[in-house]
Amino acid sequence: MDFPFVDKEDCILWLNIGDVDLFEKVLFPAGCRIQESGHDGSDGRYSLQRACCAAAALIFGSQLYEAIDTSRLRTWERETAGLTDTTDCITIEVHATHEPRYGTLRLRLEFLRGVRIAQRLFAIPNASHI
16 A cells, blocks of 8 residues: 555555456446557556446445545546546556456545555454564
8 A cells, every 4th residue: 555645645555356357347337448558558458447436336335435535536536527427546457468367456545544444454453462
């Protein structure tokens, strides 16, 4: 997880995921923007962008989606770019050279909510006994 230097920025949660097919079908409907990461596409990697907000809310649950929805980028997307149904706060870099295709899920989270999520993700059970 990448944390910003100041609390006025978003933090990034990176998650490696196995088979990306379900994520791609549900989060990135037909017509989503796909960018090849290599100039000629020969490295088999590409990024899925413009995730569907309604699907993200269902997949990630209320706490994680709230952290996404209150991020600075998401606020800018709504207020400035007029994006209400899709977001670039959720992207997947797909590694398509292997079957099944795997990828890295990138979630952009509001700082304080992101810190709380990280604390829960990386908490050591029964830490008082160490």
